[in-house]
Amino acid sequence: xxxxxxxxxxxxxxxxxxxxxxxxxxxxxxxxxxxxxxxxxxxxxxxxxxxxxxxxxxxxxxxxxxxxxxxxxxxxxxxxxxxxxxxxxxxxxxxxxxxxxxxxxxxxxxxxxxxxxxxxxxxxxxxxxxxxxxxxxxxxxxxxxxxxxxxxxxxxxxxxxxxxxxxxxxxxxxxxxxxxxxxxxxxxxxxxxxxxxxxxxxxxxxxxxxxxxxxxxxxxxxxxxxxxxxxxxxxxxxxxxxxxxxxxxxxxxxxxxxxxxxxxxxxxxxxxxxxxxxxxxxxxxxxxxxxxxxxxxxxxxxxxxxxxxxxxxxxxx
Ligand code: NDP
Ligand code: NDP
Numbered sequence: 001x002x003x004x005x006x007x008x009x010x011x012x013x014x015x016x017x018x019x020x021x022x023x024x025x026x027x028x029x030x031x032x033x034x035x036x037x038x039x040x041x042x043x044x045x046x047x048x049x050x051x052x053x054x055x056x057x058x059x060x061x062x063x064x065x066x067x068x069x070x071x072x073x074x075x076x077x078x079x080x081x082x083x084x085x086x087x088x089x090x091x092x093x094x095x096x097x098x099x100x101x102x103x104x105x106x107x108x109x110x111x112x113x114x115x116x117x118x119x120x121x122x123x124x125x126x127x128x129x130x131x132x133x134x135x136x137x138x139x140x141x142x143x144x145x146x147x148x149x150x151x152x153x154x155x156x157x158x159x160x161x162x163x164x165x166x167x168x169x170x171x172x173x174x175x176x177x178x179x180x181x182x183x184x185x186x187x188x189x190x191x192x193x194x195x196x197x198x199x200x201x202x203x204x205x206x207x208x209x210x211x212x213x214x215x216x217x218x219x220x221x222x223x224x225x226x227x228x229x230x231x232x233x234x235x236x237x238x239x240x241x242x243x244x245x246x247x248x249x250x251x252x253x254x255x256x257x258x259x260x261x262x263x264x265x266x267x268x269x270x271x272x273x274x275x276x277x278x279x280x281x282x283x284x285x286x287x288x289x290x291x292x293x294x295x296x297x298x299x300x301x302x303x304x305x306x307x308x309x310x311x312x313x314x315x316x317x
Contacts, residue, residue: 004166005189008112008132009091010065012036013300015179016135016168018193019069019093020143020278021045022268025203026054028196030061031292039064040093044071045264048079055087065090067114072097085109096144096228099129114168118146123159123167134163135191138171142194142280145222145229153185160186174282176302180310194280195299200291205270208277211235215283226251227258233277237262 005014017024017032019040029039041058043051051068058066068089070080073096081102084092092106095116103113107130115126116135123134136159138152139145150158152171160167169187173179174195182190197204198212215233222231223241232238244257258276266275290298 003188005133005168008166009038009067011038013296014168014189015296015299016040016067016189016191017196018170018191019043019067019095020193020197021071021263023193023197023202023204024069026058026061027203028199028201028292029054029066030058031199031201032196033058033062033064033066035292035296036064037296038091039066041066041068043068043080044074045268046080048076048083051080052083052087055083055089059087067091067093069093069095070102071095072101077102081106084111093135094131099126099131103129103131116170117159118155119148119150120155120158120162123163127163127165131165133166133168133189134159135168135170136187137191138169139222140172140281141170142197142220142231142283143278145231147225147229149222152182156182156185156187172280172282174280174285176299176304177306178282179299179303180306194282195286195295196292197279198283198286198289199295200289204267207270207272208267208275209289211272211277212279212283213286213289215279215286217281217284220279220281220283224254224258227254230276230278231280233279233283235266235275235277236273237266237276 013036015037017039019042021042021044024042029041032039041054091112093114099115106113112132114133115131117123126134136155138155139149156169166188168189168191169182170191173190173192179190198209220231224230262276265271266277
């Protein structure tokens, strides 16, 4: 596999790990990069000194390229940017904000910039801002999500038709067959979050990882659209949100119910009742917490089997 995404990031496989709050620290990022993909440190949940520490540890654990995900609504974003520049991190994935704000500044420092979007409109805006590639993330994805609810199957061909810069597909991709499907739809790379949450190297709490692999079809839903839409696993906190909607809760009441630090409580501290458990629909397909090395072996084997089947399929209609 070599294409524009492999060349842009200087990686062997166009397989990128999602920069997920509380789940993707240096250990996961370096393990993914060491397998030939692109590992990402999720900086959204890290205080500036924690990000500094994770970048240093990642550099010691791999000599391959890795990236940092920078959610643009992070309160201390300027400090994160200083840290990224200080450490000469080669690649930044920006999300949840306007790509015009930081793209040219990061690029002046020789950083490759990728922006995460959920619609054609935002993909065009990112391209216009000068990003090197775009991640288009469909409705299946875990955590924070677009408002339009466009599925990956529809979003990828639409974005692929609209932009010239390389496209990375995200949302619902957790297997080799899904990677091939995304490539067939026009993507040149994939970003996988949920599959890597359920890895040994993810910094998520063990209780959360178990809950993820036990999840079945229908166990996640997109909610809190009036705040920031987010896909969550159903649990007692989720039931409270449903109850609040039944009682026609106002936006202020929803903000109050959510409170502060719910994501940390659920995903990092393992409070499976009161915490926010962000994961994608593909959790219904995951049965094991595996080392990153095994995840790569499995998805690459499946990708090659599916590719062979595709080549051997007779023209059906
Ligand atoms: P620490 O260096 O504090 O490690 C704590 C202990 O946990 C060590 O014994 C370490 O093992 C072990 N450990 C941590 N993660 C794993 C793992 N995935 N698998 C097996 N053992 C593990 O933690 P880190 O270096 O991982 O992180 C540094 C700091 O960053 C910590 O304060 C942590 O709380 C924080 N952090 C924040 C995240 C966020 O999203 N905000 C995500 C991850 C961590 P060993 O002795 O082998 O190093
Ligand atoms: P909350 O406001 O509920 O809580 C903030 C959490 O972030 C706390 O758990 C806090 O850790 C931690 N944190 C890390 N650095 C800082 C800092 N500089 N100032 C304040 N808190 C900090 O936010 P959420 O848990 O819902 O979201 C956490 C982060 O996720 C957001 O700040 C944002 O960066 C990111 N995010 C990303 C999105 C995206 O990429 N699409 C969308 C929405 C959020 P502690 O509890 O230890 O104080």
